[in-house]
Amino acid sequence: MIKRLTSVVKNNLSALQQKGSFTRNLAITLSGSTLSTLIGILLTPVVSRIYSPIAYGQFAVYNALVSNLNLLTTLSYPGAFLLPRRRLHFLALVQLTLLVTLSSCIMLTIGLGFAGPWIVKQLHVEGLGNWFYTLPLMLLMFNINGGLSLWYMRDKQFGKRVGVEIATNMATKGFTVGYGLLIQGNVVGLLLADFFNRLSATIMLALGSIRQEFKSVLRTFSWRRLWLIAYRYRKFPLIYMPGGYVYVASTQLPVFLLAPVFGAASVGLYSFSMSLLEMPVNVLGAAIVPVYMQKATETYRETPERLPSITLSLYYKLLYIGVVPFSIVTVYGDVLFRVVFGAKWEMAGVFTGYLGFYSLFKLLSLGTSGIYNIMERQKYYLYANMLLLAIRAVGLGIGVSTHNLDLTLLLFGAGSLLATFAVDLHVLYLLKLPVVRIALRTLFLIGATVLLVKLSRWGFTPLFPKFLAVTPRP
Template sequence: MGQWPTRTPTGAPPPDATPRRRRRRRLGGSLRGVLSIAAGSASGQLLLVLAAPVLARLYGPADFGLFAVLATLAATVGAVAAGRFELAVPLPELDREAHDLALVGLVAALGTALVGTVVVAVARDEIAALFDHPALGTWLWLTPWTAAAMAAVQVLNQLAIRYRRYAAIGRRNFLQSVATLLTQLGVGAIGLRSGGLALGLGAGHLVGALSLLPGARLRTADPPPEQPRRRMWRVAVRHRRFPLLLAPAGLLNVLGLQLPVLLIAYYYGAEVAGWFGLAQRMLAMPVALIGTAIAQVYLAELSQAARTGGGNAAALFLRTSRHLGMIAAAGVLLIGFGAPWAFAIAFGHEWTTSGAYAQALAVYVAAQFVGSPVSQTLIVFGRQNLQLAWDAGRALLVGAAVAGTALSGASALAAVWAFGLSAAVAYGASWLLSLYVVTRARRHAPPANAEPEPLTLTGGR
């Protein structure tokens, strides 16, 4: 027999008995999760920003140039090192299948590191000669292992998201930044400067991965239904679309951001790459922090609007774009007028060129700040085909702009301007694509009194 619901002495139902209060508790938990993640990220990024002047005096432009090449190669490989299986970890209903996916991703990352080590052992001199930087050959072995650590962080982070371990994610963000900074400062202080920045990057991601292991629940008390290797193979085959379809898309996406760094290092040398790398690093930190927070709120609200038919999505898109545009306009003015002066004071006169490069990147950073958060519109409304086409187009556009400028004999500053303007055009196109999709969704939205159709995220016309 069923039981009557318990009541308080006043006759009111207990706090957990009403759906409204249960929803309020879930909302409160989500808000605390976002705040935990944001607090860890903000604290870590603030430490890196504050320590940047010290690092700029410990390491020279050539050291930053070597770091830019190594970090770019590691980020490119790391984006696909786990086979993109990490994206599938939150999806399965059964925890065991999610654990198997995480193990498959970790094994793929280890395999990528081993294969990369063999490639580096065979071709490191040729790669160093390609960028005309002899020290690159000495430190190139870091690339595959840093990429594997990056992939491990992605896999374990997705597992933490599955179990709503938001505090652990925030703690990982902070510990990763602290480990990176302490290693870079310590190695630089003892005089091992050519690869110190790259060592710090690898150490930071290793600490980040290790910090997520406690509570990852990779082992369960239930007896496995079959041999682990066979089980992992079966789950990898079942989710094969992730490495087959999403790995190329992820590679295109990261190349659109990282390819210009490699091209500038190739055509203009390590010192120019160092100036360019510091300018990118200082502009990216605050933009990524603010943009990520806005993007999370926009994604939540847009998903809700899409589930109810998409009628309010266009208004949300335009309102968010307007707010982002106001902040971006202020940033353009600040960077455009104050970057060279600010870089010279903060980092020393040898870094004044970085300030000039920051000026050249100001329009691009503003366009990215507006276009990147609202680009999630394409995914929410199932237009992954447009997203993939845009990723490919951006990589081709910025690569051709930098390479064409360099081959014409123009200066490094002209190449940075070419990258900045071409990337700004790409993000402008992304914004227009999102506007088209969200406007089309509004035209096809059901009447206010109609029953909303379920949202489909896997397709689109």
């Protein structure tokens, strides 16, 4: 046993020292993402005491618009950046993405000139004022930033992405706190901080090593090649984009539906809850997905029989990493939010109890969601997201019709969990893995863990009633 453990350690150390290896790339991205997220966690209690739930709610609506328009204004062509074998074809994809993005943002600017005031009124974001009209510029930076990140991923330059992520996250959090204190927690502080983040990240990525190829993007431009590449990867705008848009729309449904019925504060509480739940998902996603997608794409081309074992291994590792933290947040969410972020955010902690395990299954999907793309089964991606949208819409509809905010988010979380788990199992089925056994193992581990955590709260409540007792609802 000791010899085997020593051998594993030696192999991992050797892989860490090997430039370009999967282990080394994963270590670089994981360490950077962890540090970046840790900065965010440490400063979040400060930010939560500066900005109100209403400010968070209005900013969430603005961000939801950016997320919804991202796929439409790129036609999802960046999703194909990892696929071309020839460099010339990849550069043509970059050219195509830039043209589509610029054209879309220009049309959006014209559209806001005509319909902007009406949109602001319908979305209840009057607090943003004229800053709402920065949407096309924010979207342009969002799209370019995403494309540059994928370019570095394709070239296996993970260290550059990590450095940019850490630097911009530190600067953004500092700006959010400083400017928020100056303007007394106005929503504009959150918007400008996000704007500053995307601008600085885009500039830093553009000034990296890939800047040497910018001339090649211009020099190799060919309308004929552009049309050929657009046709070659037509599944992305025709199938992958609708699937991605349906997913984003289903994710943002609460943002657009809660405000008219329950007010902007409810959107802020929901958004704050999800932002905290997604921190571990984002840190592992930023660390694992770029490396895994590059490795999985390469494996599927050269040794496709190894792809199932790689995917299942990652799935279980994510399950073991996430099951305990998400169980604790789900059971103790109201207490944690009240103590750490202040009493005004306690309801956001209650919402984590409804949404926590959905976030766990979202974490697990980091190891499966890219398979549809790699295997060029984009139609299943569309079907999966249509299922997710339908289940979420039904749950939200029932909750909103009863004017019960708790029931609304409970049904949203439960429906999201079931749909996400079903899609994960379908991906594993496509890889010819034993899905029934995997499902039972997953549910048993989660059930046993949450039961133990729940028992701990029941046991500790008599000892610490001031902190652990449930606060009466008005």
